[in-house]
Amino acid sequence: MSDCIEVVAIVEGKTEQTFIESLLKPYLARKMIFMRATQVTKPGQKGGDVRFERVKRDLGLHLKQRRDTYVTTLVDYYGTKEWPGLELVPSGATPSEIARVVNEATKKEVVASFPEQRADRRFIPYMAIHEFEALLFSSSAILATRLGKKESHVKAVLTACGEPEAINNHPETAPSKRLDAWSKNGKFSKTTTGMAIAREIGIDRMREKCPLFNGWIESFEAMIGEQA
Known part of the structure; x- marks a missing residue:
């Protein structure tokens, strides 16, 4: 053992x-x-x-x-x-x-x-x-703050889909596409911004x-x- x-x-x-x-x-x-x-x-x-x-x-x-x-x-x-x-x-x-x-x-x-x-x-x-980006929807407050968006935008996605793992499986509404659209330059950085947000959210909340x-x-x- x-x-x-x-x-x-x-x-x-x-x-x-x-x-x-x-x-x-x-x-x-x-x-x-x-x-x-x-x-x-x-x-x-x-x-x-x-x-x-x-x-x-x-x-x-x-x-x-x-x-x-x-x-x-x-x-x-x-x-x-x-x-x-x-x-x-x-x-x-x-x-x-x-x-x-x-x-x-x-x-x-x-x-x-x-x-x-x-x-x-x-x-x-x-x-x-x-x-990976779906996990970042585990905290609407942290995600919204980090992206400079209103929390209501993130909450609306979660309300419509039910939970982060149920966000639409579609080329235009997948988690990564939503984050790209919310990013200032139109491209969300997974390995920098994404990891910083994930670290702040924490594994327990995910x-x-x-x-x-x-x-x-x-x-x-x-x-x-x-x-x-």
Whole structure:
């Protein structure tokens, strides 16, 4: 039995890697969960539409390296075109329904591909519904202040959609597009402004407002004391 665990997170791009390394990693370390992020996107390639075959290749490499580590993913559903379970998602599905269908299909595929690496216990799939920017809607006050907007603008989005993880899955109304429109130069900086806002909001508030993100972290917390 172990009172700590190590997790390798295979992420979509530089923004997700920065978020984990600068914010989530120190937060989890206090809970004896030691996470590091590795980027699957090839150098020079923008995020979005990450292909599962490339991710599966990296999953296999990390599952085979050490048998006492856990492996997870951080890829967003928005814009993904090739991934297990996409064809099974019903029209009009809620964020939780999308995540359940896709994560179950992903787990099934990885377990079948790497049975000797105990992927059934060591692999935790996480398909975020939207890109990193959705988490920034966890505090309408902080987001509005940082962007110099009225808080009512942010609240209106949350009222219409229900929660940050349910913000529209559409090219014009996705979280990143909304933040671009609210930015003075028409382009929101994820790695500078975005990380500063995320740091001010804090992981705890994100967990409170984003149930899928919270469930992902809870899956690691539940493993403390278990044997990988």
